[in-house]
Amino acid sequence: MKFLFSTIGQKVQIAISGILFSIFLLFHLFNNLVLFLGAEKFNNMVDFLKSIHLFIRILEIGLLIIILLHIINAIKVTIQNKNSNNGKYAVSTNTATINSKTMIWSGLIILLFFFMHLKYFWYTFQNMSINSNFFKIVLKNEFGFLGHPPTAVFYIIAIILIATHLKHGFLSSFKTLGLSKKHRYNLIQYIGFVFWGLIPLGFITIIIAIQTGFIK
Numbered sequence: 001m002k003f004l005f006s007t008i009g010q011k012v013q014i015a016i017s018g019i020l021f022s023i024f025l026l027f028h029l030f031n032n033l034v035l036f037l038g039a040e041k042f043n044n045m046v047d048f049l050k051s052i053h054l055f056i057r058i059l060e061i062g063l064l065i066i067i068l069l070h071i072i073n074a075i076k077v078t079i080q081n082k083n084s085n086n087g088k089y090a091v092s093t094n095t096a097t098i099n100s101k102t103m104i105w106s107g108l109i110i111l112l113f114f115f116m117h118l119k120y121f122w123y124t125f126q127n128m129s130i131n132s133n134f135f136k137i138v139l140k141n142e143f144g145f146l147g148h149p150p151t152a153v154f155y156i157i158a159i160i161l162i163a164t165h166l167k168h169g170f171l172s173s174f175k176t177l178g179l180s181k182k183h184r185y186n187l188i189q190y191i192g193f194v195f196w197g198l199i200p201l202g203f204i205t206i207i208i209a210i211q212t213g214f215i216k
């Protein structure tokens with residue numbers, strides 16, 4: 001128990017919660033790729049998810065706990081770092097890149113995207129019954145939805161930030177979890193690339209497909 005609250009324990013919590021959230025993102029991408037198959041298939045998929053509502057609720061609560069653990073520990077570690085060295089690194093090394101110092105900021109912009117996404121997508125879907133046209137909602141040309149060009153641009157910027165956040169996060173989390181350098185630069189780099197490279201690219205492709213009318 002004491003370990004969990006130590007600095008390294010907090011970093012382990014950030015690493016594990018980050019990895020679990022990335023696994024959610026992989027599933028989330030697969031769900032949304034169904035948009036390419038057309039309205040009927042997408043609506044059927046959402047109907048199915050609604051029919052196993054209780055199971056989805058349990059996963060959502062798990063997801064909420066993961067996100068909270070990630071954010072709370074990230075803020076704690078940032079504050080501890082600032083207090084211990086007044087925000088400056090005693091020796092500037094390559095490990096403390098600009099990216100690591102801005103993790104908390106990209107994290108906060110991602111949080112803003114999160115609130116917007118949940119308000120317009122998750123909340124709207126909650127209030128719709130089975131057999132509704134969910135596909136049409138995703139494509140709506142109205143603020144908060146993906147048919148709306150400024151919203152689409154904001155989403156793409158947020159997803160690029162998520163990608164840089166994930167890239168840095170992946171490499172650090174494997175350091176935190178103590179995997180050797182040799183491992184880090186082989187298999188793990190490829191797995192990392194799937195998460196920080198291919199998944200964000202998949203989401204951006206969906207948004208561009210909606211904006212160009214490929215998904216309609």
Ligand code: HEM
Nearest residue numbers: 028032049060117121122125126138159162203204206207
């Ligand atoms: C093309 C981009 C995206 C689309 C079309 C999309 C679509 C959706 C939809 C339709 C929902 C509501 C699902 C439901 O309640 O049944 C949802 C929920 C959610 N989305 Fe996304 N999403 C996209 C990108 C993202 C990204 C990049 C993230 C996170 C970094 C994300 C995180 C979430 C979370 C945490 C939920 C709530 C959990 C859930 O109930 O499934 N989404 N998304």
